[in-house]
Amino acid sequence: MTQIEIAPQTNIKDLVAALPLAAGVLEQFGLGCPGCGVSSNETLEQGARAHGLRIEPILTALLVAQQSGRVPAVAQVDRTPQRRAPGPFTGRAKIAHIVPIMSGKGGVGKSLVTALLALGLRRRHLRVGILDADITGPSIPKIFGLHVPMLVEADPHRTTPQGQPQPLMTPALSRSAIEIVSANLLTDKEDTAMVWRGPILSGVIRQFYEQAVWSDLDVLLVDLPPGTSDAPLTVLQSLYVDGVVLVTMPQALATMIVRKAANLVHQLKKPILGVVENMSYFIAPDTGKRYDIFGPSYADTVAEIARAPVLARIPIDSRKAELADAGRVEEIDDPICDALATALLDAIAARPKEPETISLI
Numbered sequence: 001m002t003q004i005e006i007a008p009q010t011n012i013k014d015l016v017a018a019l020p021l022a023a024g025v026l027e028q029f030g031l032g033c034p035g036c037g038v039s040s041n042e043t044l045e046q047g048a049r050a051h052g053l054r055i056e057p058i059l060t061a062l063l064v065a066q067q068s069g070r071v072p073a074v075a076q077v078d079r080t081p082q083r084r085a086p087g088p089f090t091g092r093a094k095i096a097h098i099v100p101i102m103s104g105k106g107g108v109g110k111s112l113v114t115a116l117l118a119l120g121l122r123r124r125h126l127r128v129g130i131l132d133a134d135i136t137g138p139s140i141p142k143i144f145g146l147h148v149p150m151l152v153e154a155d156p157h158r159t160t161p162q163g164q165p166q167p168l169m170t171p172a173l174s175r176s177a178i179e180i181v182s183a184n185l186l187t188d189k190e191d192t193a194m195v196w197r198g199p200i201l202s203g204v205i206r207q208f209y210e211q212a213v214w215s216d217l218d219v220l221l222v223d224l225p226p227g228t229s230d231a232p233l234t235v236l237q238s239l240y241v242d243g244v245v246l247v248t249m250p251q252a253l254a255t256m257i258v259r260k261a262a263n264l265v266h267q268l269k270k271p272i273l274g275v276v277e278n279m280s281y282f283i284a285p286d287t288g289k290r291y292d293i294f295g296p297s298y299a300d301t302v303a304e305i306a307r308a309p310v311l312a313r314i315p316i317d318s319r320k321a322e323l324a325d326a327g328r329v330e331e332i333d334d335p336i337c338d339a340l341a342t343a344l345l346d347a348i349a350a351r352p353k354e355p356e357t358i359s360l361i
């Protein structure tokens with residue numbers, strides 16, 4: 001029998017390596033961590049906390065599995081995340097940092113960059129949410145493999161000016177406990193869908209922000225629609241953002257378009273935290289030779305325009321795209337995630353905003 005110690009400090013990946021049965025036990029608790037990159041450096045206690053679960057039943061079930069050699073049944077109450085339920089919910093979530101991710105145009109990999117950033121932040125045991133405001137495409141839910149609609153209930157504490165109940169959404173939880181709110185995760189039931197049909201995009205984004213039962217988060221990333229339309233403008237004006245991350249790629253045209261986006265952010269007197277150049281180059285796996293597929297890097301030029309540092313240059317990598325397209329983005333275990341998170345946290349620290357947290361709901 002495997003004798004790995006089962007304790008709150010036990011590393012999830014080590015545990016599953018020594019006791020493969022543990023993956024099945026954790027799965028019972030809705031902890032998909034063993035299959036995702038976060039598990040390499042997360043303990044049982046950290047994993048439980050991130051998912052809003054109590055650690056005791058998890059330890060007990062793991063010990064039973066270790067002793068008996070089979071996965072025990074887990075009570076419903078023990079595998080239900082302790083999230084803020086709409087019923088007794090009266091408190092307000094505290095979100096320490098809000099960072100919109102913006103791009104001048106579509107297809108530069110903004111959603112993938114948002115996901116990689118979220119993964120890097122989660123691997124530092126931060127509580128992370130993604131508000132998918134790019135509601136034109138299903139990218140964020142798709143790359144996280146989320147299919148179950150968010151729970152939408154009537155807010156017991158609020159009504160619309162017309163006296164109708166306001167919808168209140170519970171964010172979906174990814175395998176590695178990233179909270180996600182997206183139009184693509186709305187139920188297709190007619191009564192709730194009605195609420196979302198009318199308002200224009202900007203209004204919907206605001207609703208996603210205000211009418212979601214976010215947990216207290218360290219960082220909320222907002223995946224903005226591409227370009228400089230009304231929607232990104234509203235987000236920048238109405239949310240208490242720390243600053244924007246601009247995603248670009250090495251094309252002269254992208255650089256011109258990103259100038260427009262940077263100007264917009266500056267006009268609104270919001271900081272740009274940094275620039276990420278995606279699809280920056282390609283390293284041939286067989287020869288290790290570097291190719292500038294889309295041409296030379298413009299990251300420094302864009303950084304100058306944005307008056308902000310280059311946070312990262314991300315190479316073209318078909319493996320990342322494959323995992324993302326297969327809904328398994330959380331399995332990307334690449335140093336770029338940590339590099340992005342470190343650069344972002346440094347950039348946030350370098351431009352502190354008022355020392356208050358924003359209140360929601």
Ligand code: ADP
Binds near residue numbers: 110111278320325
């Ligand atoms: P956007 O949100 O800017 O429209 P996406 O994040 O949806 O762009 O990316 C567009 C496509 O490009 C996706 O299929 C994605 O997997 C792929 N992609 C993004 N970044 C990279 C990269 N660095 N290497 C390879 N493929 C990438």
